[in-house]
Amino acid sequence: MMEPCRLAASELACRRGDRLLFAGLSLALDSGQACHVTGPNGIGKSSMIRIMAGLLRPFAGNVERQGAMALLDQNIALDEHQPLGKALAFWTGIDGGSVDLARLGLADLLDVPVRYLSTGQRKRAALARLLGQQAAIWLLDEPLNGLDTEAVALVETLVAEHVAGGGIALIASHQPITVSGMSQLHLPDFVPQDVYA
Amino acid sequence: MSAIGSLLWRDLSRLLPGARSGNTLLPLLFFLAVAMLYPFAVGPNPTLLAQTGGGVIWVAALLAAILPLDRLLAPDVESGFFDQWALRGISEEVVVTVRLAAHWLSFGPFLMLAALPASALLGIDAQTLWTVELGLLAGTPGLAAIGIIIASVTVGLRGGGAALAGLLAIPLAVPLLVFGAGSLSTGGDAGLALTASISLVLVAMAPFAGGAAIRAAREG
Numbered sequence: 001m002m003e004p005c006r007l008a009a010s011e012l013a014c015r016r017g018d019r020l021l022f023a024g025l026s027l028a029l030d031s032g033q034a035c036h037v038t039g040p041n042g043i044g045k046s047s048m049i050r051i052m053a054g055l056l057r058p059f060a061g062n063v064e065r066q067g068a069m070a071l072l073d074q075n076i077a078l079d080e081h082q083p084l085g086k087a088l089a090f091w092t093g094i095d096g097g098s099v100d101l102a103r104l105g106l107a108d109l110l111d112v113p114v115r116y117l118s119t120g121q122r123k124r125a126a127l128a129r130l131l132g133q134q135a136a137i138w139l140l141d142e143p144l145n146g147l148d149t150e151a152v153a154l155v156e157t158l159v160a161e162h163v164a165g166g167g168i169a170l171i172a173s174h175q176p177i178t179v180s181g182m183s184q185l186h187l188p189d190f191v192p193q194d195v196y197a
Numbered sequence: 198m199s200a201i202g203s204l205l206w207r208d209l210s211r212l213l214p215g216a217r218s219g220n221t222l223l224p225l226l227f228f229l230a231v232a233m234l235y236p237f238a239v240g241p242n243p244t245l246l247a248q249t250g251g252g253v254i255w256v257a258a259l260l261a262a263i264l265p266l267d268r269l270l271a272p273d274v275e276s277g278f279f280d281q282w283a284l285r286g287i288s289e290e291v292v293v294t295v296r297l298a299a300h301w302l303s304f305g306p307f308l309m310l311a312a313l314p315a316s317a318l319l320g321i322d323a324q325t326l327w328t329v330e331l332g333l334l335a336g337t338p339g340l341a342a343i344g345i346i347i348a349s350v351t352v353g354l355r356g357g358g359a360a361l362a363g364l365l366a367i368p369l370a371v372p373l374l375v376f377g378a379g380s381l382s383t384g385g386d387a388g389l390a391l392t393a394s395i396s397l398v399l400v401a402m403a404p405f406a407g408g409a410a411i412r413a414a415r416e417g
Binding site (some may be wrong): 053054055056068069070071072074075076077078079080090091092093095129133135 | 199207211277281283285335383415416
């Protein structure tokens, strides 16, 4: 079991350029809870994930974090020219965790340079990096992009296992994700109306 | 501590001359090419070459230090490395400090080595060569720091960043050039000491300036 973790946001607002993307967003996730953030492209799902991660300052409100955080987004943070095994080893050297690469279907790809991997393989490689971090809080931004049905099921299982083990998962995706007990947060509900009226 | 070791190892394996990622040999070859072309351009007058050769080495070193700027930090920002380090509590300042060390190691000592054949090509005497080497030792950390600062400030620029980085770095490098190359004509240790002090100030500033610039780019 992981140590207790918590991820909470209160009265969060996000502004990009001149546009207020969302406002008044509150959310609290405790150990063993998962939340699926839904909404169409451009609504601010990625920005919300980055605010929760502490990589972007919110326009208003604040975020409370307890526990280590891991982020999976469109940037896989693996050296493109390196073979996959070495690229992952860099993060293993920092995080100290080991990953079951066969389960992710990566065992045969360790000698392949990262730049030659397909979209789905890159996503799975990023998942390996995420798993190796062994962080309590998972922030996943569109984790299912480019994955086939089998890999989608694997991601759902991994999230379910993580949450069952006492972790937290915050998942932003426009695609449906089935994880039992996962709450939903529909981001368009927090888009301010008539701000310029 | 092991994180810093991992960072330094990764940086060196990407930046050292001969590393497989990109044109790591280019600055060194560029430096030697300038030293080789200069006698062709000004003519084979030994006195003229010996008088101006040290200055040429300095200008070549400065320009060679500018060449790798576009791949110093930008690729790691774009591919999410800095985000991942931030989430692990490894601050931008730490990463930039390690990168500064790796950047200097990947061109400073090699330029000092390359100055030996360059001095032969330019007909520089041993005394001047010694001053050039000491000057490069004192000045190249400062050039590396300027490079890191400029690379971090231009990190958010899509395309065209490389040319702009070069243009921004040159005026900042003028004090190093004035005192570093100036120590050749005055022959004094004062010039070397001033070069070293400018270098120290720049090296001390670079991690903080670089860290702040990378965080600012994230908000953009």
